Amino acid sequence: MNGTQVVADRTADSAPDVPRPISRKPTGADRIFVLGTRSVGASVLAVTGGIAVFLAVQAVPTIKHYGLSFFTENRWAPDQGQVGIAGALLGTFTVAFVAMSFAFPLALTTALYISEYAPGRIKSFLVSMVDLMAAVPSIIYGLWGAYLMQPLAGDLARWLNAYLGWMPWFHVNSDPHAAQWQALQYSSSAFIAGIAVAMMVLPMAAAVMREVFSQTPIGEREGALALGATRWGVIRSVVLPFGKGGVIGGTMLGMGRALGETIAVLLIISPSFDLKFRPLEIGTETVSALIAGRFAEASSVQLRALLTAGFVLFLITLVINTFAAMVVSRSRSGAGTDL
Amino acid sequence: MTTTTTHVAAQGNAPAPRTFVRQLDAAPPVRPVDRVRTGSSTATDRIVGIGSAVAAIALGWVICFQLLPWGSPLGFVLVTFVLYLLIVTVTTTAISPGPAVADRVAAAAITGGAAAVGIALASTIVFIFVRAAPALPHLNMYTQDMAGVGPRDPLTKGGFFHAIVGTLIEIGIAVAVTVPLALGAAVYMTEVGGGFARLIRTVVEAMTALPSIVAGLFIYTVLLLGLGLPRSGFAAAMALSVMMLPIIARAAEVVLRVVPGGLREASLALGASRWRTVWSVVLPTARPGLATALILGVARGIGETSPVLLTSGATTFLVINPFEVQMNSLPLFVFSTVRSGETLFIQRGFAAAAMLLALVLGLFALARFLARPRGRR
Incomplete structure (x- = not known):
């Protein structure tokens, strides 16, 4: 009774008890911090997203004007009213395909070598060499491809044409057994451009693959070894199945980069819009090389068409990258790096 | 043998504290069998x-x-x-x-x-x-520009000093624009979070797929044709920024994300505000990684030719002002000299390419050095 009285007294002469307001709203410096970073984030979003929107908006009149023929016409002859990216798209995919057929096996073996065979002492050195290879500018690889690889790859192309020329994709319109073989016919081709591009995408693919391989659970490795597996047995039965997502994802990421490569391709190829799949033969055109070659003398309509071509290239790359990211992230275990 | 006997005798008389001496005369200890070395070649x-x-x-x-x-x-x-x-x-x-x-x-x-x-x-x-190699030993390569140098002039005339300066100015502007934006966005994505941050992350990740030539074409259309700016180092820097921004933002975000959550929680539990936590705990922890991300982004930007090709124009003389006039840069210099077809120009182009490669290698070594764990520096 007495106690109640006291409490009653206290409530009488002060404000009634109310729960302290709890708010997750930041105050003071935190408020500025959140607002500041949010506005920076918003501007980054505006800049990067703005580009995509701008490209998409530019594409609308072009598609309206040329219709579906924009995708089926192979020639880029704006003076004659014929503008299409079929030839350039085919060339882009040809170069990327050649690049991947070199880069994929080499990236896979490099990644396997670094994660499985390399002695521990030089492992980190090799990893940073792969990173270095990714940092070398594309124009350097362009020079390498145009001046060092061109004659060597020309020989290889003639060999392929001579012995495997009955397959349509190794065929070149030139007699490989002629006493004076036409070296020119084998130069400036999608094949050589693809070799240079392979050097650019290879380290990217190899880095992703190696990373995934190195996450292979040690217990499964040891289990395979304890069952008597050889080193190759461990790779085949543990490392490759575990890293399958990384192999696919890394390859696709490399593919995405190969599609957009400009300067090395521009240095090597000689432009041609023919719809052909003969990578060994002179002449091809890629979307990015088309943009670099045609932007200067383009009228505003043509520029819009070029932007549309760029937008199509961007969309293709985006789809491939997104797919790759999905495959890679799904293949990883959810292990975090928390303390 | 004598030692052993005295030992035994002493034992018999006085069971006092004793010292054990290894029996010298006994059979030598069996050497352990060599470990079987697995995995190495025979x-x-x-x-x-x-x-x-x-x-x-x-x-x-x-x-x-x-x-x-x-x-x-x-x-x-x-x-x-x-x-x-x-x-x-x-x-x-x-x-x-x-x-x-x-x-x-x-x-x-x-x-x-x-x-x-x-x-x-x-x-x-x-x-x-x-x-x-034929061009590299000539000092004038690094100190002169190409003003008034003809196709037949020997390698002792002219150089790519203007291209080096142009590259440094362009990349400097690009870094000054990109880094605050990319870092701020990365901090927002990891430290503040929420639906808007997820949206930014998605868009930024998508835009890393933007081919560099399209970034150049975008700046060419908007800034040069749309706003009427002249071809200049600034326009080239903008094109490089547009290309580098998603790359650096994404790399920085990855680096910040691997900062252990325990560190953040410890800082918050000690009463630090979120801002303090980011400034004094998260960013210092991630500093080597951030430096690496930045430097690798810069190395990528320095070597990128296609955006520069569309936006900067090429000059043969030294230009300091990035806003008014055309400006050359190393990759562009390499591209244009090699394309010219003149033997001596091609040699100058290769020398510039070697310079560019050395620059990238240097940046790369710096990135490795910074990324090393602190103790081993």
């Missing part, structure tokens, strides 16, 4: 490997240069490698069971593939420097 393996290699080289030489008209260097290497794989298969089958054969062949193929990549990288670097 002498037989090595001999088989070397023998197969020699056989493959010899047979490859016979096939390529004596029997068939395949005598190109690349062809010889390829034929030799295939022969090596075949011979290793045969020789290993003769001395080992099935799984060992597969293992040996796989090892040879994988090592060969990795070696091919190493050779390709080494040949790139060596080739650039070898082709640049």
Whole structure:
């Protein structure tokens, strides 16, 4: 009774008890911090997203004007009213395909070598060499491809044409057994451009693959070894199945980069819009090389068409990258790096 | 023997505290059996490997240069490698069971593939420097520009000083624009979070797929044609920024995300505000990683030719002002000189390429140095 009285007294002469307001709203410096970073984030979003929107908006009149023929016409002859990216798209995919057929096996073996065979002492050195290879500018690889690889790859192309020329994709319109073989016919081709591009995408693919391989659970490795597996047995039965997502994802990421490569391709190829799949033969055109070659003398309509071509290239790359990211992230275990 | 006897005698008389002395005269201790070294090659393996290699080289030489008209260097290497794989298969089958054969062949193929990549990288670097060698020793290459230098002028005239300055100015502006934006966005994505941050992350990640030539074309259309700016170093820097922004933002976000959450929680539990936590805990922890991300982004930007090709224009003389006039840069200089077809210009182009490569290698070494754990510096 007495106690109640006291409490009653206290409530009488002060404000009634109310729960302290709890708010997750930041105050003071935190408020500025959140607002500041949010506005920076918003501007980054505006800049990067703005580009995509701008490209998409530019594409609308072009598609309206040329219709579906924009995708089926192979020639880029704006003076004659014929503008299409079929030839350039085919060339882009040809170069990327050649690049991947070199880069994929080499990236896979490099990644396997670094994660499985390399002695521990030089492992980190090799990893940073792969990173270095990714940092070398594309124009350097362009020079390498145009001046060092061109004659060597020309020989290889003639060999392929001579012995495997009955397959349509190794065929070149030139007699490989002629006493004076036409070296020119084998130069400036999608094949050589693809070799240079392979050097650019290879380290990217190899880095992703190696990373995934190195996450292979040690217990499964040891289990395979304890069952008597050889080193190759461990790779085949543990490392490759575990890293399958990384192999696919890394390859696709490399593919995405190969599609957009400009300067090395521009240095090597000689432009041609023919719809052909003969990578060994002179002449091809890629979307990015088309943009670099045609932007200067383009009228505003043509520029819009070029932007549309760029937008199509961007969309293709985006789809491939997104797919790759999905495959890679799904293949990883959810292990975090928390303390 | 004497020691032992006295010992025993002493034991018999007085069971006092005693010292044990190793019995010198007893049989020497058995040496532990050598650990079986797994995974390393035995002498037989090595001999088989070397023998197969020699056989493959010899047979490859016979096939390529004596029997068939395949005598190109690349062809010889390829034929030799295939022969090596075949011979290793045969020789290993003769001395080992099935799984060992597969293992040996796989090892040879994988090592060969990795070696091919190493050779390709080494040949790139060596080739650039070898082709640049005639021009590199001339000091004027680094101190003069190309104003008034004709196609027939010797290598003692002209250089790419203007291109170096142009590259540094352009990349400087690009970094000044990109880094605050990218870092701020990365901090927002990891430290504040929420739906809006997820949206930013998605868009930024998507925009890393933007081909650099399209970034250049965007700036060309908007800034040069739309707003009427002149071709200039500033426009080139904007094109580089547009290209680098998503790359650096994404790399920085990845680096910040691996900062252990425990550190953040500890800081918050000690009463620090979120801002304090980011500034004094998260960013310092991630500093080496952030530096690496930034430097690798810069290395990428320095070597990128296509955005610059569309936006900066090329001059033959030194330009300091990035806003009014055209400005040359190293990759563009390389591209235009090599395309000119003049022998001496091509040599200058290779020298500039070597300079560019050296710049990138230097940046790369710096990034590695910064990324090292603190204790080992």
